[in-house]
Amino acid sequence: MDSQSDFRTRLFAKIAQANGKQSLPENLTASFQQLINGTKGQQSGLAPIADCLAAFKENARLAACELFEVISLSEINTLLSERMPAGANLMVSPQPALQPCEWSVATTDNAREAQWGLALAEIAIAETGSVCLHSEAVATGLLYLVETLIVVVQQSQIVARQEEAWQQMHIGTGQRPRALHMITGPSRTADVEQMLQLGAHGPREVLIFILAN
Amino acid sequence: MKSVGFFASCPVDLFRPSVGFASVELLEQAGFTVHVPPQSCCGQVNFNNGVSSQARQLAWNLITTFEPFDYTVIPSGSCGGMIKHHYPELFQDDPRLPRVLTFCEKVFELTDFLVTVAEQDLTQRLVFPNAQSSATRSSANPLSEKSAVITYHDSCAGLREMGIKQQPRKLLKACGVAVSEMVDTEVCCGFGGTFCVKHAQVSARMADNKIDNALAVNADLVIGGDLSCLLNLAGRAKRRGANLNFRHVAEVLVGDWQTPAIGEADEQG
Amino acid sequence: MSNHFVVRTQAALANQQLQSALAKAGGGFVARRQAAIDAVDDFELMRDQAQAVRKKSLADLEIYLAYFEQQVEAAGGRVHWAETTEDLRRIVIELCQQANAKTIAKGKSMVGEEAHLNQALEAAGMTPWETDLGEYILQLAHEPPSHIVAPALHKTKAEIEQLFKQAHTLGERDLSAVKAIVDEARAVIRERFLKADVGITGANMLIAETGTAVLVTNEGNGDLSACLPRTHIITSTFDRVIPTWEDASKIIRVLARSATGQPITSYTSFFSGPKTAKDHDGPEAFHVVLLDNRRSEILGSDYREMLHCIRCGACMNHCPVYQTVGGHAYDSVYPGPMGAVLSPLLRGYNQDYELASASSFCGRCEAVCPVRIPLPKLMRKLREQEQSVVPPGLLQKFALAGFTWLANKPGLYRRLTGLASACLHRLAGGRGRLHRLPLASGWTSVRDLPAPQGGSFQSQYRRAGSAKKSAGK
16 A cells, blocks of 8 residues: 555645645644634524524425424324334334333334334424434434334424534534434435436435424 | 717627617717727637637727727627626736726626616607608518517626626617517527537527527517627528527617618618 | 537437437426525525635645544544546455455445446456446446436436336336336345445545535435445545535535525435444444545646535536537536536546537526536636647637737728628628528538628728718718
8 A cells, every 4th residue: 555655645745735835734633623713613604593493394394294293202103003004113213212102003123124213313403304313323224224204303402504403413523423314304316307206215205293392 | 978989899890780880879869979999809709719818919909999988888798798807807917907907897788888877768769660750660570560579688698797687678678668588588599609610510409499489489579689699599590491580689779670680681672 | 620529419419319308307407496596595695605615625625634534544434545546446446355345335426437436346346236326227228427416317217117127127017107117226226235245435525523424315325325334435536525514514505406406405414434332333344535536736726616516517407508418428427517627627638628618608607606616717728728738720720810910900900891791791692691601611501691781880880970071060
């Protein structure tokens, strides 16, 4: 890999020179921190969103999500009983907040055998109707291999814009989940004559249950 | 009275002087003294083909010729854009830049000038001759009838470099001309300078799309603010045998229906 | 000297299936983008912010890039450096061999296309499976992409139906509905994520502060390819690095709106290193392969702004030339306006300079570019540069020089052009137009030439002026 490290050195020199500098700084971390000092922690700079709940619901609907407002998790059972087809399995994410609830349908902890998935969002973003879930809390398969994905959103966890979400999750150097998924509606494609088709490889449906405070 | 240096632009100068005369009349009606100093090309074709040095030569000639006037007005968004938008770019490393910038501030496309600087109120002048003025009515010209469907093509440079969109429509409305908008008015007609010659087939297809859009609104007449676009479209339309006429907005505003439309045969008798 | 682009466009214009596909695609992208922009009050501000992020990211790129590398490696990932596309192919193959990869799940990667990665993997005895629907269609058809966001845009539904029927042995079935085609792709491709040893994806952005690759998709295949296989390889370029997550949000806001007219795509995912003990799942090995391929030259050149591109495809969606001939006519994985600038800069093929001339400079590309790249200006610069690389035809050179010489002599210009106008008018014989004219076949091959009115404006105005004077007005 000598030629690679050789190229790496030349590349950095070229980039620095193109930017009117001699070389990389002595203290990389300090220089980096100084550069981001002004913007880290800043808000979006866009118009404020007065009613985050309303905006979240509106935008999630526009992204083809189905929305429900509930007071307790057990209310979800009604929908599960009505809509889950016979023989289908539900995979519930092992997140603590979801555990106390008794589920009225068949469950599995193998994403490859689940047709429905249920998880709790870390945070939800009003400006696009998006929910954020990450790898420390949820398995990838639950989010992407199921036919129908149910996401529970605590009303208090809805923020206006992305920047607030990153700040609330304390995202920064050394502090981030290994995989964070910002999901907005079901999977889709328009690769066939630009005609939109919901349900590509990921879930065909996304149902969002907003849990009142 | 303020002075206007009128720069005709190559297409007008070479192919359709009636646009020049119409423009001069409009400017004089608006209360300006119009001068037509010796002029040639703004240098756009050199600039767009990567020979900036030649473009700069032509640009400097133009600037020094026209800077004595209060305004320089051009019946073209394309040449207007070249001068106002690109001359500063051409001279950005040149010590003459300040003089260039001062000049460019006084450069205007015709319809924009009439609306924003001259604030011309043309309501008194009707495009379609009224019953009393039989001398100006040409019964042989079906377009003098108010039922003619008229549509407008926005030239790319006019739109994107000179901000020409509402101005011609405002003037036409004031003259009693209703514009039936076609789809994709803002899509290129396929002229693009040497592009229309180097890529003739693609250019022709683009012109065809524009012509089809005009026909789709049953247009009889297509008006535009750039003669180069109109020459391209008229030429293609005639080759196709499409039943469509083309005129420059200046001619329509001044009520010139005598002059045959672009590419049309001279009137007999 | 024949122009290769012209030859390809003639084929494209005559290709009925292509024209049908383009007609279906055309207005949709434009209308959807406009609707997305109309739905927000502050799109111009979003554009300003995105442009500022791209600009500042390049201005201190050496620091952000070094920090990015540090963060990836601190998390247990590896960053690899590829000077050329050949280096990239070699590095990726080595990584796949180290992982004992037989099957590879591929998410869409423009850099992978740029480096012709699939062919190299196949030649090395491995099986890359495209999982993005558009790329999968192209893999079946053995064709390159024609658009950077919708790679199979040139394919009609009927053609896709045919390809599926030939490739999948699933018996008699009705694939005439889009849903049926997509459902079949879902079923066929599902196994690939579950079985693949390695997942290779691209990245839309690389975030320095946390060593993160950002993946912006709609289908879900990218995420599955990134998370399920034991090894995740990201093929990207060094100029994609931006400082923070807040900066990423600025670009995310304009990307999907400009590309597909969505406020955001279904999946915007952030991957930072291999699986840790805290995670439910994830790859054991996390590799980021960064390609140069002359971008370091571009950075120090007058074309630097081209590196601001966020690969949204809005420029080609609005380009009247692209909409007429499609992406294959450009003979590059980067077509349309951004490709007309980027392709010659990356490949250094003399032929690519033709692309800069294949533009009417209508300016629509620049008007819709979310980060305001001055594409016509860059194309013009390439036209200037082309003179020293590909000498212009003698006819053009002398015609232009001759015309300029004349134009610098106003008196002579007026007299000669006045004469020419009068002659052409007479040549048209009152018909108002000419079908043919020597030396003007470029024009008259497809159009009539409207005849001059007889005498130039300047010559007529002068005469009218002297007539006024002599009439004592």
